[in-house]
Amino acid sequence: MREGGGGGHARTAALVRSCAIAAAKKGKRVAVVDAEADIGGVCVHTGTIPSKTFREAILHLTGYRNQSFYTGSSLARKTVTVKDIVNRVKAVIDKEHAIVSSQLLRNHIDIIPGHASFVDSNTVAIGKPWSHLPDRRARLNAMEGFSVTSDEKRRVTADKFLLSVGTRPARPGHIPFEAKQVFDSDEMLIDDWVIPRTLIVVGAGVIGMEYASMMNIIPGSRVYVVDQRPTQILPFADTEMVEALCHLMRQQGARFLLGETVSSCDVTVRSDGRETVTVELASGKVLFGDALLYAVGRQANTDSLNLSAIGLETDKRGLISVDDKFMTSVGHVYAAGDCIGFPALASVSGQQGRLVADYMFDDITDRVETQGDFPYGIYTVPELSFIGMSERELTAAQIPVEVGLASYAELAKSAMIGGSYGLLKLLFCPHTFRLLGASAIGEGATEIIHVAQTAMALNGTIDLFLTQVFNYPSYSEAFRVAALNGLGRVARGIGHQEVRRRIEHNRAAHAH
Numbered sequence: 179m180r181e182g183g184g185g186g187h188a189r190t191a192a193l194v195r196s197c198a199i200a201a202a203k204k205g206k207r208v209a210v211v212d213a214e215a216d217i218g219g220v221c222v223h224t225g226t227i228p229s230k231t232f233r234e235a236i237l238h239l240t241g242y243r244n245q246s247f248y249t250g251s252s253l254a255r256k257t258v259t260v261k262d263i264v265n266r267v268k269a270v271i272d273k274e275h276a277i278v279s280s281q282l283l284r285n286h287i288d289i290i291p292g293h294a295s296f297v298d299s300n301t302v303a304i305g306k307p308w309s310h311l312p313d314r315r316a317r318l319n320a321m322e323g324f325s326v327t328s329d330e331k332r333r334v335t336a337d338k339f340l341l342s343v344g345t346r347p348a349r350p351g352h353i354p355f356e357a358k359q360v361f362d363s364d365e366m367l368i369d370d371w372v373i374p375r376t377l378i379v380v381g382a383g384v385i386g387m388e389y390a391s392m393m394n395i396i397p398g399s400r401v402y403v404v405d406q407r408p409t410q411i412l413p414f415a416d417t418e419m420v421e422a423l424c425h426l427m428r429q430q431g432a433r434f435l436l437g438e439t440v441s442s443c444d445v446t447v448r449s450d451g452r453e454t455v456t457v458e459l460a461s462g463k464v465l466f467g468d469a470l471l472y473a474v475g476r477q478a479n480t481d482s483l484n485l486s487a488i489g490l491e492t493d494k495r496g497l498i499s500v501d502d503k504f505m506t507s508v509g510h511v512y513a514a515g516d517c518i519g520f521p522a523l524a525s526v527s528g529q530q531g532r533l534v535a536d537y538m539f540d541d542i543t544d545r546v547e548t549q550g551d552f553p554y555g556i557y558t559v560p561e562l563s564f565i566g567m568s569e570r571e572l573t574a575a576q577i578p579v580e581v582g583l584a585s586y587a588e589l590a591k592s593a594m595i596g597g598s599y600g601l602l603k604l605l606f607c608p609h610t611f612r613l614l615g616a617s618a619i620g621e622g623a624t625e626i627i628h629v630a631q632t633a634m635a636l637n638g639t640i641d642l643f644l645t646q647v648f649n650y651p652s653y654s655e656a657f658r659v660a661a662l663n664g665l666g667r668v669a670r671g672i673g674h675q676e677v678r679r680r681i682e683h684n685r686a687a688h689a690h
């Protein structure tokens with residue numbers, strides 16, 4: 179990057195750290211431009227880290243994990259406040275932000291705060307950072323109608339660009355976001371609202387379900403979850419696990435309204451100064467709540483880049499198309515992360531960033547290719563995680579499959595910690611025993627799924643879990659229990675002797 183000359187030039191956030199550092203290590207001069215004065219993007223400031231900290235704060239403050247230890251009384255706080263939660267979130271954000279900044283600075287990467295917008299194919303104009311605006315709400319509004327040229331501060335030129343401008347919450351006009359008790363997932367992190375007795379969550383996607391399940395465990399609070407999908411929500415997850423999640427949420431007071439959309443939303447201020455939210459659904463049902471979280475998806479920030487100046491187009495959701503090397507239709511411009519769409523995960527984008535640096539400079543000396551599938555971690559309460567093909571996908575593809583199940587009720591570790599619900603499900607080929615997929619729900623699900631990931635990356639068969647000693651007591655021990663359960667099912671058909679023969683065959687094959 180140069181002001182009037184050229185090298186690698188990256189823009190913004192989570193994946194940028196890995197791309198910028200990889201490019202700097204290749205000897206390139208790199209600058210990161212971010213419209214927020216504090217770099218780190220959605221991952222650090224409004225998405226991954228804050229929402230997971232929000233969850234941990236609620237679990238801690240409500241004493242949720244310890245509830246089985248205290249009957250009638252509890253060490254948990256009587257009242258959980260938004261300030262308590264958000265203070266904790268801010269502390270963790272500050273730490274993460276400091277780490278990202280220092281890593282970039284240590285690698286001599288320039289950080290340029292300001293809104294970037296293309297002037298021509300090698301030049302971006304830098305406007306004021308959004309953070310000069312008074313608060314997050316004003317910034318969100320600015321993202322929608324900002325014109326960089328009106329407050330241009332400087333111009334920067336570069337030979338190569340990485341676009342990773344991410345997404346922002348979709349905010350349709352009929353939702354009164356100006357009310358304090360009506361928010362999107364970014365605004366939940368502003369501590370000017372109060373914990374509602376009834377929260378209406380519109381959108382049962384990953385964001386909606388994570389926040390709905392967290393808020394639902396706060397004593398005295400319950401949630402309505404509204405989604406346009408008529409049947410299964412989170413359709414990419416295992417059906418049984420999603421059903422279990424919804425069942426557990428219902429037991430704590432949640433009510434699901436599926437196949438529904440919002441036709442109007444009104445806010446009235448009561449005599450005590452608190453807001454009441456009234457939502458009318460297209461079906462005619464009316465919901466009354468004390469707050470509304472609107473989480474029906476996200477919209478790419480690419481509209482802020484003036485892409486027409488370089489002849490780059492987006493689809494109707496604002497997403498940029500790239501080839502398998504993350505190159506856009508404009509040769510020196512690459513794009514990655516949420517602004518190219520699926521899978522839109524912080525976990526994946528770090529790896530994307532490293533690969534972009536390799537492809538951009540045609541240098542594969544340090545390349546470590548991603549191998550196999552990536553896992554999904556959905557941080558609901560309880561958490562859900564999965565990898566590989568789901569039972570639904572295997573069935574649709576007519577691939578023979580058997581299941582091995584381990585209920586947390588069978589695990590000493592789970593009993594010690596409080597005995598909350600959990601299940602591990604292994605999907606495997608009944609002929610070869612090869613592991614095809616795995617799903618878990620319950621405490622530690624997002625951790626133990628990595629056992630399945632490693633086994634799958636090595637084309638492992640589930641009998642592998644019988645030959646390994648697991649820590650005891652541990653949640654990972656569920657793999658051994660599930661393998662025994664699965665092979666027991668197969669043995670009922672083909673007999674124990676044939677199962678043993680196939681295990682011996684696999685063991686011999688592993689030895690080679």
Ligand SMILES: Cc1cc2nc3c(=O)[nH]c(=O)nc-3n(C[C@H](O)[C@H](O)[C@H](O)COP(=O)(O)OP(=O)(O)OC[C@H]3O[C@@H](n4cnc5c(N)ncnc54)[C@H](O)[C@@H]3O)c2cc1C
Nearest residue numbers: 190191213219220221225294343344515516522523524525
């Ligand atoms: C509530 C929530 C929870 C999440 N939880 C998880 C999780 O648990 N696990 C997981 O793996 N993923 C999670 N994600 C997804 C994850 O946060 C994203 O995949 C990741 O942050 C994407 O990184 P990115 O670099 O593509 O974009 P972003 O992190 O969105 O960064 C984009 C940056 O670009 C800047 N920008 C935009 N336009 C301009 C411009 N014109 N000029 C300069 N800068 C600009 C923005 O200020 C921002 O800093 C979550 C997301 C949300 C919203």
Ligand SMILES: NC(=O)c1ccc[n+]([C@@H]2O[C@H](COP(=O)([O-])OP(=O)(O)OC[C@H]3O[C@@H](n4cnc5c(N)ncnc54)[C@H](O)[C@@H]3O)[C@@H](O)[C@H]2O)c1
Nearest residue numbers: 381382383384385386405406407439474475522555556557
């Ligand atoms: N743990 C994680 O990995 C994690 C957590 C949060 C977010 N994320 C990322 O953020 C992305 C966005 O999440 P999201 O939850 O905003 O979007 P999403 O696309 O996952 O879910 C949106 C939901 O809203 C519903 N919907 C859409 N329009 C509607 C309407 N008008 N009325 C009612 N319902 C409507 C959809 O049917 C869908 O279920 C995810 O896809 C994921 O990539 C990941």
